[in-house]
Amino acid sequence: MTAILEIQDVDKHFDISGSFLDQIKFADGKIGLQKTVVKAVNNVTLDIQPGETLSIVGESGCGKSTLARTVMGLYRPNKGKIIYRGDRIDQLSSAKMRPYRTKMQMVFQDPYASLNPRMTVKQTLEEPVRFHNPDLSRLEVRDKVADVMLQVGVDPVWASNYPHEFSGGQRQRISIARALVVDPEFIAADEPIAALDVSIQAQILNLLMDAQDQRGLTYLFISHDLSVVEHISNRVAVMYLGCVCELATSKELFGNPRHPYTQALLSAIPTLGGKKGGHIKLSGDVPTPINLPTGCVFNGRCPHANERCRQERPAQITLESGSIVACHGVEEDRI
Amino acid sequence: MRTRWQRFKQSYMLYSFLRDPVALTSFIILAILVFSAFGAPIVAPHDPYDPTTIEIMDAQIAPAWSEGGSSKFLLGTDAQGRDMLSTMLYGMRVSLLIGVGAVCLQAFIGIIVGLLSGYVRRLDNILMRIADVQLSFSTYMIAIFIGAIVQTAFGVAGYDRVAVPLLIAIIGLAEWPQYARTVRASVLAERKKEYVEAARIIGLSRIRIMWRHILPNTLSPVLVISTVQVANAIMSEAALSFLGLGMPVTKPSLGSLITAGFEYIFSGSWWITIFPGILLVGLILVINLLGDWVRDFLNPKLYKG
Amino acid sequence: MEQLIEIKNLRVDFTLRSGTVRAVRDISLTINRGERLGIVGESGAGKSVLGFSIINLISKPGKITGGKIIFRGNDISKYSYEQMRKIRGNRIAMIFQDPMMTLNPVLTIGTQMKETILAHMKVSNKEAEKICLEKLRKVYIPSPEKRLSQYPHEFSGGMRQRIVIAISLLTNPNLIIADEPTTALDVTIQAEIMDLLLELCETENMGLILITHDLAVVSEVTQRIAVLYAGKVVELGSSKQIITNPQHPYTQGLIKALPQMAEGAKRLNQIPGMMPSLRDMPDGCPFAPRCAALLERCKHEIPTLKELESGTQVACFMREGVE
Numbered sequence: 001m002t003a004i005l006e007i008q009d010v011d012k013h014f015d016i017s018g019s020f021l022d023q024i025k026f027a028d029g030k031i032g033l034q035k036t037v038v039k040a041v042n043n044v045t046l047d048i049q050p051g052e053t054l055s056i057v058g059e060s061g062c063g064k065s066t067l068a069r070t071v072m073g074l075y076r077p078n079k080g081k082i083i084y085r086g087d088r089i090d091q092l093s094s095a096k097m098r099p100y101r102t103k104m105q106m107v108f109q110d111p112y113a114s115l116n117p118r119m120t121v122k123q124t125l126e127e128p129v130r131f132h133n134p135d136l137s138r139l140e141v142r143d144k145v146a147d148v149m150l151q152v153g154v155d156p157v158w159a160s161n162y163p164h165e166f167s168g169g170q171r172q173r174i175s176i177a178r179a180l181v182v183d184p185e186f187i188a189a190d191e192p193i194a195a196l197d198v199s200i201q202a203q204i205l206n207l208l209m210d211a212q213d214q215r216g217l218t219y220l221f222i223s224h225d226l227s228v229v230e231h232i233s234n235r236v237a238v239m240y241l242g243c244v245c246e247l248a249t250s251k252e253l254f255g256n257p258r259h260p261y262t263q264a265l266l267s268a269i270p271t272l273g274g275k276k277g278g279h280i281k282l283s284g285d286v287p288t289p290i291n292l293p294t295g296c297v298f299n300g301r302c303p304h305a306n307e308r309c310r311q312e313r314p315a316q317i318t319l320e321s322g323s324i325v326a327c328h329g330v331e332e333d334r335i
Numbered sequence: 336m337r338t339r340w341q342r343f344k345q346s347y348m349l350y351s352f353l354r355d356p357v358a359l360t361s362f363i364i365l366a367i368l369v370f371s372a373f374g375a376p377i378v379a380p381h382d383p384y385d386p387t388t389i390e391i392m393d394a395q396i397a398p399a400w401s402e403g404g405s406s407k408f409l410l411g412t413d414a415q416g417r418d419m420l421s422t423m424l425y426g427m428r429v430s431l432l433i434g435v436g437a438v439c440l441q442a443f444i445g446i447i448v449g450l451l452s453g454y455v456r457r458l459d460n461i462l463m464r465i466a467d468v469q470l471s472f473s474t475y476m477i478a479i480f481i482g483a484i485v486q487t488a489f490g491v492a493g494y495d496r497v498a499v500p501l502l503i504a505i506i507g508l509a510e511w512p513q514y515a516r517t518v519r520a521s522v523l524a525e526r527k528k529e530y531v532e533a534a535r536i537i538g539l540s541r542i543r544i545m546w547r548h549i550l551p552n553t554l555s556p557v558l559v560i561s562t563v564q565v566a567n568a569i570m571s572e573a574a575l576s577f578l579g580l581g582m583p584v585t586k587p588s589l590g591s592l593i594t595a596g597f598e599y600i601f602s603g604s605w606w607i608t609i610f611p612g613i614l615l616v617g618l619i620l621v622i623n624l625l626g627d628w629v630r631d632f633l634n635p636k637l638y639k640g
Numbered sequence: 641m642e643q644l645i646e647i648k649n650l651r652v653d654f655t656l657r658s659g660t661v662r663a664v665r666d667i668s669l670t671i672n673r674g675e676r677l678g679i680v681g682e683s684g685a686g687k688s689v690l691g692f693s694i695i696n697l698i699s700k701p702g703k704i705t706g707g708k709i710i711f712r713g714n715d716i717s718k719y720s721y722e723q724m725r726k727i728r729g730n731r732i733a734m735i736f737q738d739p740m741m742t743l744n745p746v747l748t749i750g751t752q753m754k755e756t757i758l759a760h761m762k763v764s765n766k767e768a769e770k771i772c773l774e775k776l777r778k779v780y781i782p783s784p785e786k787r788l789s790q791y792p793h794e795f796s797g798g799m800r801q802r803i804v805i806a807i808s809l810l811t812n813p814n815l816i817i818a819d820e821p822t823t824a825l826d827v828t829i830q831a832e833i834m835d836l837l838l839e840l841c842e843t844e845n846m847g848l849i850l851i852t853h854d855l856a857v858v859s860e861v862t863q864r865i866a867v868l869y870a871g872k873v874v875e876l877g878s879s880k881q882i883i884t885n886p887q888h889p890y891t892q893g894l895i896k897a898l899p900q901m902a903e904g905a906k907r908l909n910q911i912p913g914m915m916p917s918l919r920d921m922p923d924g925c926p927f928a929p930r931c932a933a934l935l936e937r938c939k940h941e942i943p944t945l946k947e948l949e950s951g952t953q954v955a956c957f958m959r960e961g962v963e
Contacts, residue, residue: 019460059826072536094538101538114529118551127547128537167914178533197682198853202897202910209906224827231899231908268831270856272895273883279831285796286826350657 002086003047004186004218005071010080012041012063012070039289040066041077042242042297045316048186053212053219055229055250057265058239061286064222065109067239068188071220072106073097084186102132105179109191111171115163121174122159125149128182145181151214152177152207169200173207180211188220193228205232226269230254238262241297242289244316248323258325260302260335296328304329351632358628361621368618372427379421380409384586391416395604411606413592414599415584422587423611427618429588433502434569438561440507441568445514446550446557452515453522454545463519466512474509474571475578481505482580495583502581506568517560521553555633562626566619573615589615642673644814644847645694650707650717652686652693661918663689663702665871668945671815676841676848678858678879680894681868682915687851690868691819693717694849695732696724729760733808737820739800742807743792749803750788753810760811775806779836798829805836815847822857834861855894859883867891870915870926873945877952887954890927925957933958 017023017036025034040063048054056064069075071082073089082090089100108114115124125145129136136144146156152173154166163171172192179187189208193201209232211217223229229236230250237247238261246259257263264280282301287293296314299305306328314326329335343349352358371378382388393416397404404411410419452462485501486494494501525531526549534544573590575581582588584595589611596607652664663686671677681687692698694709696719709717716727728734736742744752750772757768769788776784779802792800801821808816818837822830838861841848850862858865858879865882867875867890875888886892895901896909913930922928924939931938935957945953946960 059828069532074532074535094540098538101536104536106533106536108529108533110529114533116530116534116548116552119548127539131537131539169914175533178537182537197915198855198894199682199897199911200914202908203912205899206907206910226827227899264828268828270831270834270854270860272856272898272900273859273880279835281832282828285798 002050003083004050004085005048005220006081006083007044007046007067007071008081008083010041010044010067010070010077010082011039012066012075013078014038014040036290039292040242041070042292044080044239044242044244046237046244046247048218048220049234050185050218051212051216052234053221053232055221055223055233055236056239057223057226057229057236059224059265059286061241061289062239063242063289064239065190066242068106068190068220068222072104072188073100098132102182103184104186104188105182105184107172107176107179107187107189107192109194111168111175111195112163114175115171115178117163120160120162121149121154121166124163124174125159125178125181128178132182145177148177148181149174151180151211153203167200168196169203172196172200172204176204176207176211180215183215185216186218186220188222190222191224192221194223194225201228208232226254226266238265241287241292243297243326244324245298245327246323246325247316248321248325252321252323256321256323258319258323258330258335259298259327260304260329261298296326302329304335348632352628355628357624361624361628364617365621365625368427368614368621369431371424372431375421375424375428379418379424381418381421383417383422383425389416395599395607397604398606410610411604413595413607414604419606419610422592423589423614426587426589426592426611427614429499429582429586430569430572430590430615430618433499433506433572433582433588434565436499436503437506437510437568437572438564440503441511441564442514442557442561444507444511446518446553448511448515449518449553450522450545450550453519454526454541454549459519462515466515469509470512472509474506475575477509478502478505478571478575478580479578482575491583495585498582498586502572502575505575506571509571510564510567513560513564514557517556518553521556522549525549525552559626559630559633562622562629566622566626569615569622570619589618644671644673644675644711646670646708646710647694648708648710650690650693650709651705652689652698652702653705654702656701659919662921663871663918664693666707667868667871667873668707669866669873669876671847671849673814674841674845674847675864676838676850676862678862678865679849679851679868680853680855680858680865682853684870684915684918685868686871686918687868688819691734691817691849691851694817695728695734697728697734726760729756730811731813732815732817733811733813735801735804735808735816735818735821737823739797739804740792742804743800745792748789748791749795753788753807756807756810771810772806775809776803778809778840779803779806781806797825798833801825801829801833802836805833805840809840809844812844813846815849816841817849817851819851820853821850823852823854830857837861855883855898867894870921871918872926872955873953874927874956875952875954876945877950877954881950881952885950885952887948887952887959888927888956889931889933889958893930925955 015035015037023033023035024031044067056067058064066075070077077090081088084100089097122145125148126141129141129144149156149159154170154173154177166174192208193204196204205228212219221233233250235247235249236253237244238259240261246253246262253262254266257266264282267280284301287300293300295310295312299309302309308328314328316324316326317331318324327335393412394414396408396412398411399406399409408418412418413422448462448466452459485497489497531544531548534548572581572588576588576590577594582591584591587595592611593608600608647667647669650664650667654661654663667690679687679690689698689702693704696716698704704717708715711727716724753772754768757763757771772788773784776787781787781799781802795803822833825833834857837848840846850858852858862879864877865879866873867888869890875882875886875891882891886895893911897911899908911930916922916926916929924941925943928934928938937957943955943957945955947953948959
């Protein structure tokens with residue numbers, strides 16, 4: 001099976017040093033220029049198979065949203081390639097990118113910021129259809145939009161209302177409709193349920209899964225909520241400080257986590273009726289992605305870190321189970 | 336399904352407006368003033384632009400209720416024998432025309448510059464530095480400079496014809512950076528929002544995203560400063576006219592009326608300068624009060640405080 | 641067990657132009673000394689308003705319009721601002737979702753902590769500093785001596801929340817009200833903060849009211865849970881009972897909607913619809929429009945809390961029928 005999307009060795013760094021004057025720094029008795037670079041995504045390699053849901057989990061600031069936006073072409077990677085069905089898409093001009101825009105769509109986190117407050121639902125949904133299919137008649141466009149609205153569970157009667165007249169859950173449905181209306185085959189969903197209430201979360205997750213079944217969609221699902229990820233994904237990638245530490249099938253990752261960070265993350269999930277105290281305690285805070293630690297990015301908080309972890313960056317190794325882990329400890333069979 | 340009108344009738348805006356006596360009164364007064372200014376040819380008892388109706392014999396007649404007044408001229412006449420009330424209404428029309436015209440020009444330049452510098456980051460530095468340079472010239476300096484050149488070029492008779500567009504251009508060019516800065520600030524806030532990213536993922540062009548998506552969301556602050564700017568533009572015009580750089584006496588604005596009457600204030604003809612003065616103050620006041628309400632309404636942070 | 645605080649028929653209304661929003665409708669709760677109570681509900685259920693009203697911090701247009709809050713024998717809902725200030729600092733502490741609501745960004749941690757101590761206790765500057773260090777050690781802040789002279793922005797989100805907890809401990813309160821204290825934090829940090837809160841409550845014999853939307857978090861920390869829906873308590877009972885044997889259809893729906901409860905099935909069990917606006921409530925049971933087990937009387941009558949044999953109290957006509 002060929003992958004629908006391949007991410008190869010992608011780096012995404014942001015230069016936040018500002019203008020020339022802001023870069024002047026005084027250090028060691030010398031005045032010099034200093035660039036401040038946020039290393040949001042480092043050396044990430046992933047592939048996504050058609051029809052699957054690949055989730056990326058990690059804590060805030062681990063680069064998971066940046067990775068999704070880089071895949072979607074909102075950011076250009078500093079290094080590496082993004083390949084969609086065999087074609088490299090990360091360096092295309094916006095005109096050349098256009099055919100891929102109907103294939104790849106995105107759903108965002110904040111249902112309040114992701115819809116233009118000055119456009120009615122109808123305008124929001126008709127714009128992409130008209131833009132990509134200029135020959136469709138007015139009636140065809142309207143039918144198309146009404147179809148998708150019905151599918152996401154928003155009555156087309158409300159088409160002429162503005163976003164602020166809807167609840168958070170309904171807005172997220174409209175946001176999903178905007179992605180579906182151009183008939184994509186791949187959707188990147190960036191924390192699509194994080195801002196919603198528990199009882200609404202289930203509705204939106206069901207909607208996403210139904211859409212996947214009906215349309216054969218492939219999802220790149222970004223989330224920090226591990227129980228949701230366990231439920232909907234085929235494979236899961238765990239990210240920490242811009243690096244992928246573990247990539248495995250959902251069953252394998254939740255049943256037999258190998259990387260110490262994955263283990264800590266899993267033990268931190270609150271469980272219904274669980275007793276407190278069983279958490280793996282991580283020492284210290286997440287370092288900033290501006291000054292990445294040398295060696296393994298997790299070495300400062302890892303209970304198993306040794307001298308090698310502090311010096312050498314671990315390579316990704318494939319285990320017998322098929323899991324991919326980047327950890328010296330696992331490689332040396334210490335963990 | 337509701338029409339726009341129904342939406343408006345149920346809106347919070349209308350509700351809060353109707354329950355704010357200051358805003359409501361200001362609006363009514365402003366509406367009357369604007370109506371009588373632009374309807375001056377119908378409303379005004381005399382036509383001050385028509386020399387045949389003006390008698391120099393009628394000059395400096397006091398208001399109707401005071402001694403020496405005539406019922407023909409309610410607020411008296413000026414030094415050339417023009418009816419004060421009519422002249423003031425025509426003058427207010429000129430003032431409003433210049434004020435609104437100048438603000439339209441400011442907004443036009445300012446919005447384009449603000450959008451470009453907010454959304455196209457490469458242009459930001461150069462455009463904003465131009466705006467800073469522009470702001471460091473005072474309006475009056477530009478007006479004196481351009482006004483002097485145009486007066487020499489066209490002569491006094493020609494100047495009368497171009498005075499209104501000239502003043503619009505001067506005040507408009509002098510104050511556009513206000514708009515540019517406001518629009519740029521809100522573009523910078525809006526462009527980070529996810530709906531702009533969504534528009535980019537649809538594949539829309541930059542220009543379309545700027546016009547269709549970002550611009551409509553930056554219009555609230557533009558509306559807020561517009562009211563203040565109209566008041567400011569009318570004041571600038573009045574000040575320029577007072578300095579003799581504005582409207583000529585043959586086509587007076589409120590400002591040039593005040594100047595014209597100033598010479599006679601010590602000879603007892605106070606009404607020539609006082610009445611236009613009161614009208615100017617009243618006009619600016621109601622515009623500013625209305626502007627305050629718009630600002631409070633559109634800025635919920637202030638509103639709650 | 642000694643009763644610490646008793647809330648009796650509390651009502652809080654917000655008077656707005658579009659009508660009165662009845663955010664808290666007739667809520668009665670008691671908390672014993674050293675007991676941990678969880679208040680669970682979705683956004684708009686009135687859980688934060690309830691937390692604020694206990695310490696009388698409801699700001700206009702909200703107002704306590706009925707009921708009593710009895711704390712150590714006195715009805716504090718009628719207290720003046722000045723009387724309340726003493727109780728807030730000394731006896732009841734509050735922790736918010738955003739630590740920066742408590743911390744002043746322009747003062748060092750040490751200054752802020754000492755200020756609190758000196759306002760409530762007669763101690764010297766030296767002693768105050770000693771208390772600060774002691775409390776910072778309690779919340780596991782490494783090298784507290786150095787940290788005292790730092791500003792809030794020099795701390796990470798989790799550290800800030802620890803400092804807020806340390807500040808709330810300064811005056812040895814009897815009760816801590818924590819309003820979504822970990823919602824803004826990452827899951828590993830959340831686990832640490834919750835462990836800390838639990839440990840402190842046990843060692844200091846403090847009461848805790850934990851307000852959150854996350855049933856799982858609450859079930860790990862608290863002994864009893866009150867489930868709020870549309871400004872009313874719909875179910876109240878021991879955490880174990882509520883998690884393993886929920887009685888109210890809403891609680892059942894909430895638990896079944898969690899992905900870990902799907903048990904192999906791909907689709908999640910969703911509750912249809914959404915919570916009614918607090919502005920226009922349905923006539924009968926507020927949950928009636930979303931309820932799968934609807935009776936005719938649910939549409940007209942509002943059920944009240946009734947205690948079942950298991951000790952759980954539930955406001956649902958279905959359960960009354962069973963009795």
